[in-house]
Every structure is written in structure tokens, then in C-alpha cells.
Amino acid sequence: MYSNDPQTPLRVLCYVCDPAMRSKLGYVQFPQHFHGLNKNDIYASEYKRMYQINSMGLDGLMGPNYVGPGCFFVRRAFFGGPFPSTMLPPEIPQLGPDYVVDKPITSEAVLALAHKVAACNYENQTQWGSKIGFRYGSTSEDLFTGYRLKCEGWKGVLCKPQRAAFLGDVPITLLDLLTQCKRWSIGQYQVGFCKHSPLTFGIRSMGLLMSLGYSYYSFWSIWSIPVTTYAFLPQLALLNGVSIFPEISKPWFFLYVFLFLGAYGQDLLEFVLAGASVGRWWNDQRMWLIKGLSCFLFATVEYLLKSFGFSTHGFTVTSKVVDDEQGKRYEQGTFEFGVTSPMFVPITMAAIINLFSFILGMIQVSGSSSKTDGLCLQTLLSGFVVINSWPIYEAIGFRKDRGKMPNKVTITAIFLAGVVYIAASLILK
Incomplete structure (x- = not known):
């Protein structure tokens, strides 16, 4: 991140010096904005909900969550x-x-203190990390620190000027973004399941609404x-001719359709009202589905393994180094795969299974048999996933550049999809 507005410190002082809020004001958070995003933000890297939409809602309670860069702290907030x-x-x-401070910064005493606090072990046997300063215990230290400050009674405030106060870089490859999101997700689990969990400690300290946030x-x-x-x-059931949703002639069918369209319609409205385009909203919901099958899934499994004492991969720093070819493909709105990663396997499996189930569903539904009425919702659901999975089909079969899906991932996904289909067939029969 880097400063984009020289007036930012003055905006902060307007809040810090306000006598109506200064006694409980812990920090001033600016929304995160990023430069270098392609036209439709194919990886949903701006996290519009987390950094802008949801933060505005939390600002009406005890203030937005601390999200890392773009935040000014009141020093006193780190001491209880x-x-x-x-x-x-x-x-x-x-x-x-x-x-x-009554000594110049170049004085021997100040330099000696600077060397002391810069050491890796100066906070040993102190309250730093548990009751003072940034809080340890989570790889999402920003979420945990802001949360603990709120529990102590401090409030935050969202400052959202028209000109972005700070701008930052974003990952331009899918793997880098998923790796970053997985690291955050594991850290968030560490907050959710610690002794200061928002569901228990948070409700007592902040109240129900803030703890739910x-x-x-x-x-x-x-x-x-x-x-x-x-x-x-639903797709595996469709491949085996089993209906798990209401028939098209039943009233419950319209309830499912209403809930689906209502949820997506509300999400689209919030996005547009927040100043985003329909194209960016589409990619945001697509990435939500991809994350659910990749980084969210792998973070859940990895956290469970760690909880039971199994060793897993260590901390991974997100790469934001721009390769010329990768940068060109990113600007063109082309998804970047290119490397073999286990996180690409589930999304490729889902793309393959949904494609076959959609084709079979269309064949069966077009027969206009009353027996196939119950397969309509499953066919529509498969079609929705197929549309979202177009970048995966493109990377598997239509691209020749270095950013295409590796053959090893494709072969592994096809094999596992076949195994899953056989297992589902045996169970459903």
C-alpha cells in the first residue's frame, strides 16, 4: 500500500481531536482500494463487501473491523x-x-531503545501480544487485534473520502489469490475457535450484533x-436420474426459484449501489464459488488437521511480482492457472461433473416426461455452474499459453470425478 492523498493525516486528526469521540476512539480505518485492477476485476481482488459494503454497516455499531493497511491507531488503545x-x-x-519524547531521534538513548525493541525477543515475558499491542495467536492478526480492542471497549470509525487515501497491489494469478485467501481463512478460524471466540466472549463484551459481524x-x-x-x-443425483428438488408443477419449486433469484438480486443491488459494475459483480460471485471449492475447503481441512496435531504447510507469503506475460493475460481478463496445485483439482472436478450433468439434464428435460419434471432445478443449477466455469473449460481445452490448466490437474480431476460418480451411483442405487 502507498499513500494516495496528502490530506489523509488531517482527516484522521478531525476524528482524533473530536471531544465527542476521542475518549473511546481506538482507530480510524480507511477502505482499501487497489490500482492495477483489470476492467472487470476477474479475481474479485478488491473484496468490495469486506472493505467497503460491510464496513459501512459495522460503522453504525462500534466501527469497522481493522483490515490491515490504511488504518491509524490512537496509541493509547494498545495499552488496555x-x-x-x-x-x-x-x-x-x-x-x-x-x-x-524530549530527545532528538538521533540521540544515543533513543537509538539504543530502537535497537532493543527491534530485537526478536524483546517482548518475551511481557504482556505484549496478549494484553498490550498487536495480539498474537492468529495469522489474521488484523482481525484479531481489532476484535480484541473492540472487546476492551474501544471504537473504530470508517473514513471514506471520495479520493482513495491509500492504493495497493493485488495478486494477478489465481493461485496467489487463493493462497492469500487460505492464509486469511486459517487465521480467521484461529480467532473463531479461540477462548475469545466472538460467539462466546464477543457477545458478552460487544453485544450480539457486533459479535455476529x-x-x-x-x-x-x-x-x-x-x-x-x-x-x-444435485449434479450426481441428476446423472443417476434421481430428483432431490420439487417438481416444476409444485409450489415449492417457485420457492426455490424465489430464494435463488432473491439472494442474487439483493447481492447485485448492493454491489451496484456501492459503485461497482455488473461485470465485477458477476466475477465476484464466480470467485465466491471458486473459493468455496478451493481455498475455503483447503483452509477448513488444514485447520482441522492442525487441531488434531497433524503437521501442515507453513506460512506462505503472497507473491505480487508481475510477470510480463501474466500481466498481459490479466489485463485481457484471462484466468491464470499455469502451475500444478491441489486447489485447482476440486474446481476442475466440479466443472467436469456439472458439464455432463447439464447435458444429460437438458436431454432428459427436453423429453417432456412427467418423470423428469423434478430434474428441472438440478438442470438449471448445473447450467449456472457451467456458465461460471467457462474460464476453466477455456483453460482445459482452448488455450495454448503458459497460463492454461496443467495436464496433470486435468487428468487427476477427470479420474477423481469418475471415482466420485461411481461411488454416488452405488449409493443412490
């Missing part, structure tokens, strides 16, 4: 609650919130369960 009785003394007096992010990756279910179960 906003009330004098809850303030904690710092282990080093010179680091306290009320300490006034943090629970939404803490358990974000649980979306992988319904997304995976809807990506495979």
Missing part, C-alpha cells in the same frame, strides 16, 4: 481499555502512551460446506 482503571503500564516507560469473518470458510454440497450432490 479506554477507562483509566483498565489501562496497563508498559514494561518500558518510554513506550507508554503518555510519554513525551465478527463471527461472519471468523467462520468465513464454513461456506465451503454448502458450496461443495451444491456443486456436486
